[in-house]
Amino acid sequence: MNSYERSMALTGEPPKSLLKGQKFATVTGMAGLFILLLALFNVEFPNKALWLTLSIALIFSGVFWFSRAAYSNRHKGIKNDGVWFKSISSRGMWGWVSGIALTGFYIVLYFYPEYLGLVKNGSNNGIIGFFDPLSRFLSGNPASQWFVYGTLYTVAILGFGVKFIWKYRHNRYEVIRTFSVMFFQTAFAFIIPEIMARLNGNIPYYDLKNIWPLNYYNFERYRINGFIDAGDIGMAMLIFGILSIFVITPILTYRFGKRWYCSWVCGCGGLAETAGDPFRHLSDKKLSAWKVERWVVHSVVVFVTLMTTAVIYSYLGNDNSKYWLTKSSFLISVIVLLTSIFIWVMAFKRDQLKKDAQYGAIGYFIIIMALVGLHYFSGDGQIFLFKSETLRKSYGFLIGSIFSGVIGTGFYPIFGNRVWCRFGCPMAAILGFQQRLFSRFRITTNGGQCISCGNCSTYCEMGIDVRAYAQKGENIVRSSCVGCGICSAVCPRGVLKLENGPRQGRIDSNQVLLGNDVDLIELVNRNS
């Protein structure tokens, strides 16, 4: 029946094409990238600092000009015309080309940095050498592949952040939120760590907003040693890192939902919301995708918990006269913590979890306890069933590199911009758990105004079927919601509002469509 589902443009041209200004802007931006490409192929630039500045300036002005041409002389409002007709944003040829290019970049970045010009004992060449002047200017050290990546990442968030602000200039929530991610990326992820490195060379590179378990290596031996060696300031950073996950995060998530992190602060979220915005509608909304999502993301949480426990365990001693925290006291505290969370949820929040979520929780709890217990009662030997080093390496490879980078970002134009956040990020899963069970945040559905049009679900980057709730008059309280606010923005009837409010009645699944008189509502409730 759906013979006309694709655009039926008989002339063969999509009904959307680039404006003239956008074409020139694309050339400008591409010229900037071309300079980087030349650097990659070891073209010797006479004045690297000048050429690098020029390259970044060209990229910036390209993006800036492109957005201006696209939005400035149009009326403010939703700008989704032709999204599904454009090759880049509808998995057409340009979508695949850019997806493959990005994926290739990530593979080289993670596994073959020498192709980018990284030289182990000597001065860098290629594109990494090209970034040396900037790195020396900021931190005093030569550039690494991570410095190049961090710089380009920041450039992308800033450039496409401007584009996003232009696109959503009628929506102050989006504008303020985007300024926030631009600020946290530039200051916390990019500049502050470099400057700290310059001021005190001993401090480990620390992006303060990058919290465990997203920052899965934060409690590894070399970092703990680094923190301790750096004296008071290092200890302060270490304590901040622990407080972040156990105190600061729960409080903020209780008050605002996990959006305070995922779409206001986080760097992964920042890139997804800015450079990834043109791909948000590509996320899979099928029920089957949701089932996969729950198992995969929670398995990652279990994996990272086990891995971190094993790693910390491996470098602790047995003798409590040398240091207060020993192997056994550490393991006991992990067990106590996990058990108390588990008991609390099962005792007080059980009714809010569906049957299979309960089974999942019980299953995971048993696995963790079995592995920890197995070790604890079997005395000294291997850590759990695996070596901690094996766990750490496979986590770093599978989750840290492949999932968050190669798939998470490289596949933006294919699977949408939040693949990592949705399927892989353990931090998002933990915050989501809190959001679902213990937060004031919800997306309120406005009575009976929903017309089931599907804009909200289509543009949800996390693949939540928002409409399924809205058309029933139910509020949306989902652990995966990052609170980007786009569902509310694209709704043509003013049905959705992100807000924090009293927890009473937050998940009101009995709410029937307003509009029918009271006795019918009672009747439906009684019968359901």
Added chain:
Amino acid sequence: METIVIIGNGIAGVTAARHIRKLSNKRIIIISAETDFFFSRTALMYVYMGHMEFEHIKPYEDWFWAKNRIELVRGYVTKVDPDKKELLVDSTRVLPYDKLIIATGSKPNKFGWPGQDLHGVQGLYSKQDLDLLELNAPNKEVCKRAVIVGGGLIGIEMAEMLRSRDIPVTFLVREENFWDVVLPVGEAKMLNEHILEHHIDLRLSTNLVEILADDNGKVRAVTTDSGDTIDCNLVGLTPGVSPNVDFLQNSNIELGRGVKVNRFLETNLHGIYAIGDCAEQHEPIGNRRPIEAVWYTGRMMGETVAQTICGNRTEYKPGHWFNSAKFLDIEYQTYGWVFNTRGRKEYEEHFHWRHPIEKICMTLAFHKENRQFLGINTFGIRMRHEIFDRWLTENRTVEYIVEHLIDANFDPEFYKNYEAEITKAFNESYGTQIKNRKKDLRRVFSVGRPSAQ
């Protein structure tokens, strides 16, 4: 097991089917000639505009129907035989039923204009209309200009759709201002301005006279009653809709403009019901029209008829009127009754406020004598349905509404609020001294003790 057959897979029929399934184990069959699966009619425009693909406007995945044991039949019901309790589908297949729900919706109006059946002349109602529009107006090279006739909600949607592909649009509106058959004049005038802002050639107080053909029987131009001839390749006819009930002629089911029903949505024949756009109440309910072609009422009727069919004979009792729409970039919501200039009751007073620069405005309707709040229209400010529903039930005064307006605001966080300006203007108009309340979450969410007010 009782067999329930529903003709029509729109929001009314599908809601009825879902609720019958919730309440019972009856066999449910939905027949549609339009599409295999339910889709949101109001979202068709977004498919043409490239915001969504057709898949996205289907509210349920395709497996949903089999899982819930709702059988889907694709076909056109040519005849209903209430004596034998049978339907004739596509003039060939016979389908027996125990109870029948008619939910066939509407069809676009045509008023006998010369040339109204030429190639390139179409309405916008069905999936087939959307497919046809892709053929008639794929881009601005094939369709060099479109003329839209009829100044209502579908007309402006069609204009927005065509403009999204940069197709020049001339918009013929019979009335003095856009949609002033419904809206007070201040609001209608603001929309006139907004339509012009979007480079739509809006021609008010102008009627279509004739549609002219080229040698191939395709649209070439239209003539208007102001003497203009406008060259065009597409004519969109959007002068409203009427019930789609022609197939019921000679079936003994009582028809007016639509299928006549009582408050229980029962027709004159036992076991046959009608819901949604095609149902016509014997007596209008309150200020409502006897035929309501609105998404929400279709849904409510579907819920109600499901109760009746499953043994709780239930009266259709729509609560307070509400509706919404979007005019290009301006969102519109209404709660309660705000009548246009001509339809206004003699006791109905309006307070109108408009932002000096932005396209934002609001009209509060209230009773002149006892100050009772009657209804609100808002443009560019979202309002909370639940709060207005509560205020209407509690018969609040207009002063109470102005004082507590912030509680009803439903705009996204950080949006600029205009309650202070609105209150100031209200105080100046009526010599009152109203001070705005601060937003109170407990009032908004009605939790804890009710507020002192």
